[in-house]
Amino acid sequence: MQNFDLYTPARILFGKGEEKRIGELLKPHASKVLLHYGSGSIKKSGLYDTVTASLKESGISFAELGGVKPNPRLSLVHEGIALCKKENVDLILAVGGGSTIDSAKAIAMGVYYDGDIWEVYEQGKPVEKALPVATVLTIPAAGSESSGDSVITNEEKQLKFGYGSPLIRPLLSVMDPELFFTLPKNQLANGVADMMSHVFERYFTNTTHTDLTDGLCEVTLKTLMKNAPIALDDPQNYDAWAELGFSGTVAHNGLVGMGREQDWACHGMEHELSAIYDVAHGAGLAVLTPGWMQYVYKDNINMFVQFAVNVMGVEGSYRDPDAIVQEGIARLRTFFKRMGLPGTLAELGIGEDRLEEMAKKATGAAFGEESPLGGFKKLYWQDVLAIYKLVK
Amino acid sequence: MQNFDLYTPARILFGKGEEKRIGELLKPHASKVLLHYGSGSIKKSGLYDTVTASLKESGISFAELGGVKPNPRLSLVHEGIALCKKENVDLILAVGGGSTIDSAKAIAMGVYYDGDIWEVYEQGKPVEKALPVATVLTIPAAGSESSGDSVITNEEKQLKFGYGSPLIRPLLSVMDPELFFTLPKNQLANGVADMMSHVFERYFTNTTHTDLTDGLCEVTLKTLMKNAPIALDDPQNYDAWAELGFSGTVAHNGLVGMGREQDWACHGMEHELSAIYDVAHGAGLAVLTPGWMQYVYKDNINMFVQFAVNVMGVEGSYRDPDAIVQEGIARLRTFFKRMGLPGTLAELGIGEDRLEEMAKKATGAAFGEESPLGGFKKLYWQDVLAIYKLVK
The missing domain is CATH 3.40.50.1970 (Rossmann fold)
Structure with a gap:
């Protein structure tokens, strides 16, 4: 810690x-x-x-x-x-x-x-x-x-x-x-993706001995994923909205990230999408996050095995950690889809013509001073471009 | 909530x-x-x-x-x-x-x-x-x-x-x-019992739809129970003490009890022991808590099944919830014993002569205005006396 x-x-x-x-x-x-x-x-x-x-x-x-x-x-x-x-x-x-x-x-x-x-x-x-x-x-x-x-x-x-x-x-x-009862469904979905990302950005870390905050992150994610579909299908469900609202505060007041090196690459990559294409922040995060996971997980596969098992409920042969992680990422994509969120940049109306420009802006390379994104894995503009292309 | x-x-x-x-x-x-x-x-x-x-x-x-x-x-x-x-x-x-x-x-x-x-x-x-x-x-x-x-x-x-x-x-x-490295082992043990009790007093509730705080309570308890024996055996283990210290703050800053009816009967019963016999608060709680659980669990057995499964790791036939709960309570007693904590009032040097007096003081009956203890189950002085006797 x-x-x-x-x-x-x-x-x-x-x-x-x-x-x-x-x-x-x-x-x-x-x-x-x-x-x-x-x-x-x-x-x-x-x-x-x-x-x-x-x-x-x-x-x-x-x-x-x-x-x-x-x-x-x-x-x-x-x-x-x-x-x-x-x-x-x-x-x-x-x-x-x-x-x-x-x-x-x-x-x-x-x-x-x-x-x-x-x-x-x-x-x-x-x-x-x-x-x-x-x-x-x-x-x-x-x-x-x-x-x-x-x-x-x-x-x-x-x-x-x-x-x-x-x-x-x-x-x-x-x-x-x-x-919250009258929120359009897409705003609920975008909000959930944003709240989950606030936890993800803190959860994925190379810092060890973080039992308490590992657990706090996992509980917050599971509470969001349990209650979001309930509110989606039943917009007047007070209890589901109460869990989402409370979780959103816990996700981002700082607590669940204490004592951990944090990541924040997905937020950095997403800000470029919003700045240029004015897409909803949460929708952008839902597209980028699984791609980011796919790109970085091998740098510390045990962290992602823990995510797949403790958050996404994957069980199976731990002798094949790649398969555990892949199933975890697949379940996350399925969850976002269930919420009606986009899975690709194309679905957000973003083509390929400005990907390199955005990658260079995201890392500062466009302004002559590159400062790589990410605490979990350092991402230079070429990495960011590769992630944009993974989810194009 | x-x-x-x-x-x-x-x-x-x-x-x-x-x-x-x-x-x-x-x-x-x-x-x-x-x-x-x-x-x-x-x-x-x-x-x-x-x-x-x-x-x-x-x-x-x-x-x-x-x-x-x-x-x-x-x-x-x-x-x-x-x-x-x-x-x-x-x-x-x-x-x-x-x-x-x-x-x-x-x-x-x-x-x-x-x-x-x-x-x-x-x-x-x-x-x-x-x-x-x-x-x-x-x-x-x-x-x-x-x-x-x-x-x-x-x-x-x-x-x-x-x-x-x-x-x-x-x-x-x-x-x-x-x-914390130089703390005597009994102070570590008493402290852990106190921190766990701060969570228990908030965790055991009849309030429903409390997903997030259920999980926050469970994670805090599991972090304490994982790291306490490590610090007991290896007093200079920084990471174990870090988890204990951080968990102690989360256990009692208010967060994990938000939106839930809370209990606090064990604290009320323990204060009488400390006031008269000057025993360590945590040691008193370690004695009383399993007895309290035994006395109250049938009022809402599902809450205690959740405790046994999610906190104490009990698995088995959910068709016999009593057995699940009994195993959960037994594991808690084993944990306290592992920490060197007492299991009976006798071990605290407390005899039976003043139990009724303490029971009446705890509920206020001694002062003419009885106000029962406990949010999970209301305890009058006769109930408190019965719990004291269960752990004598």
């Missing part, structure tokens, strides 16, 4: 009706908030009314900024920063999914950052201060409701970069599984 | 040498601390020198108060409160195990409490403010390094009561497994 620093301060208010308490929960922390949201589906669902009524009841005033899109845009972040400064906002309340929360985090840092906040994402410049962020989660997927991460897309440059800091871990997040 | 409020703010700095950073870690939060510790073993081990050197290097001054005993005493808490007020301390640094940390938490509340802090423990009076507490953990056991709980013994009254509040969750805790 490696040394680690575990810090999971985001308070999670979980369960039916908790969103009605948002005003009371924020009252000790804010007198004016920026209400940040996406397409306006929260107005149709009534959530907007619930949240604003609760704020008013607690005497909290608010400015608002909707219009966050999937792969949240830098331009809206700029708009939010200006609005917060003008309105003297002291907390940002994101009501939505990962994109809305990530956008809120960028705004929260931008209010105090002296310069264009994009520098922080592109160049990793340090941030000293940020407004507090709270969330009401409407899509279990990104884990942004408890994580200290934010990913923003610069639409002009076709670049997507992430930034992490303890300063942007949300103060608190409300998670009511009933809010 | 029930609604829940997850709040785990304690930052955990984990690994070799982390205690050398304590001054740097506390610097943003304190200029004068109370250094609180136990028997003085930290002076022999050199930890006292390491910690005080680090404080000095960071320009943090300190007052100190040693002498915390297992089942920490109210009298020393009173002394600590007076000292903090006199010295204008702004943070309490507990260097020790659960007793030292619990004592520190009581002092932290007492500094601001208007009245005798014992009222808070005995009558559950609310606390509005507390000094921050940080810890350097020397015994993985109580989980107090991340929990919001404190248990104090009033030695005059022979009473032991606990109190819980988010205000006393430590700000940060340092956990270096190397500090």
